[in-house]
Amino acid sequence: MTARAKRERMSFADPRVFLPFCLVALIWGSTWLVIKDQISTVPPSWTIAYRFMIASAAMLVLLAIRREKLRVTKAGLPIVAIVGVTQFVMNFQFVYRAEMTLTSGIVALFFALILIPNSILAWIVLGDRVSKGFVAGSAIALVGVGLLLVHEYDKAGTREGVMMGVFMAVLATFSASVANITQATERAHAQPFLPMLTVSMLLGMAINVVLALVLDGPPMWDPRPQYGLGLLYLGVAGSVVTFSLYFTLIRNMGAGRAAYVGVATPILAMLLSTLFEGYDWTALTIGGSLLSLVGLVLALKARS
Secondary structure, three states, rough: OOOOHHHHHHHOOOHHHHHHHHHHHHHHHHHHHHHHHHHHOOOHHHHHHHHHHHHHHHHHHHHHOOOOOOOOOOOOOOHHHHHHHHHHHHHHHHHHHOOOOOOOHHHHHHHHHHHHHHHHHHHHOOOOOOOOOHHHHHHHHHHHHHHHHHHHHHHHOOOHHHEEEEEEHHHHHHHHHHHHHHOOOOHHHHOOOOHHHHHHHHHHHHHHHHHHHHHHHHOOOOOOHHHHHHHHHHHHHHHHHHHHHHHHHHHHHHHHHHHOOHHHHHHHHHHHHHHHOOOOOHHHHHHHHHHHHHHHHHHHHOOO
């Protein structure tokens, strides 16, 4: 049985899908607010570098516990390079900069639209079809996000910053989508999963350190206890645990269906944004949020 056939047979009722799905949604739903707090006196490039230093070390410990060797085949090197650059460098460099001007819940909801590039790229690369129902649901979700961005634009002190945040969020979403589809290919399935993910993360860490040195100079640190604790949470729970589980979901159920995480994640993210950022709920934002979530559900239902 091919990897694609196995993905098509697995459902949400399967514990190998349901339990990882819930855990990823819960953790990722909270990481957006932690990322917002990480944007402090330390430039984003150094914060990202620290995060993946911690994450890479944790991945190496995990490999040692599982007694797996840190190796990938020659055929797997392009997969490692693509995932390392798109997921662990480009995605995070853009996400952190998007949160400099947009509230954390909005970025989380915006990022849920990853199902659109996921499904389009899966159609191009993997041959998965895109239905009319998917297109209609995606359009509804885009209208909803558009309403939320209108609210952000009206409330912002610098509207140019909002537009830059949107641009960064789009780039982050597309970068992560490329990594998602790369993980769903047959060549990726032929590689040992955790070693491949670890090497990709190590590559991403190295590139992020170089970027930090070039863009921001010597290392900087925020002495607040919550900064260090936030890095530990994002590095271990928000990176090692979630990426290991999420990429497993992609392998087990396909990139399009795994994107259902994107519906559950922003619900918690918006709740936390309301509690800790004082997010302003109006008729516009309530309508936009509902349209976005309904559209995502319709699109994913049609897609899966």
